[in-house]
Amino acid sequence: MKEIEVRNIPELPYYVTEALNQLRISLGFAGENVKSIMITSSIPDEGKSFVTMQLWKMIAEVGNNVVLIDGDLRNSAMREDFGLKMEGELNGIVHALAGKCRFDDAMYSTNIQNAYLMPVEIHVGNPVNLLEGRLFRELLDVCRKEFDYVLVDSPPLGAVADALNIGPKTDGCLLVVRSAFTPRKQVENSINLLQRSGVPIIGTVLNRADTSKKGAYYYNKYYHYGDYKE
Ligand SMILES: Nc1ncnc2c1ncn2[C@@H]1O[C@H](COP(=O)(O)OP(=O)(O)O)[C@@H](O)[C@H]1O
Ligand SMILES: [Mg+2]
Secondary structure, three states: OOEEEEOOOOOOOHHHHHHHHHHHHHHHOOOOOOOEEEEEEOOOOOOHHHHHHHHHHHHHHOOOOEEEEEOOOOOOOHHHHOOEEOOOOOOOHHHHHOOOOOHHHHOEEEOOOOEEEEOOOOOOOOOHHHHHOHHHHHHHHHHHHHOOEEEEEOOOOOOOOHHHHHHHHOOEEEEEEEOOOOOHHHHHHHHHHHHHOOOOEEEEEEEOOOOOOOOOOOOEEEEOOOOOOO
């Protein structure tokens, strides 16, 4: 298996690490049938990819095998944001879902032990066929068997239907809500969409909550565990 180096892993303040760690532990208590998880939100820039990557790293650090599947085929910023060293000919999720390479050829080990990655190697204007296709379901089934956890980063729910294509093929989702940013109506709409599509909401993440008058910038709090059930 080829390796991709993840060069940009930000050091987080203690309380952010602590909140994310609680999220990781809570996932462990969601039941042994909760292994594949989509991370989604209502609008862009709420922190989906940030939460996904941090959770991925933490799950790996405690010794679980975990794969991060980049499901943001239209607009992934992972390459720049995570400083992924992806050079030359590269297979990724787009080739795999189009049947142009084997799943194994689109999967990479990383410099984080136990953490594997299936990146978006090329953006796709309309990935609906790829996400609705047989191969995507197969990919998730295979990964679910091979890894302890499968995290699927996704586009926002508000703009396109991609997340509603991804979600039902996973065991459930984490809904990221960026504090003081996302309109309440949008969050309600997202919850409705997920429920109507039969995607269990395993938990919600209140991201970047400013809890101190001093203006803490980094904060990431997990709350409402299991409030929303089908
Ligand atoms: N808790 C946080 N603390 C600091 N920066 C954050 C936090 N969550 C997200 N960010 C930053 O905000 C920007 C948008 O986050 P991102 O994860 O890319 O959002 P999304 O995937 O929902 O569009 C990124 O630059 C990311 O690093
Ligand atoms: Mg993102």
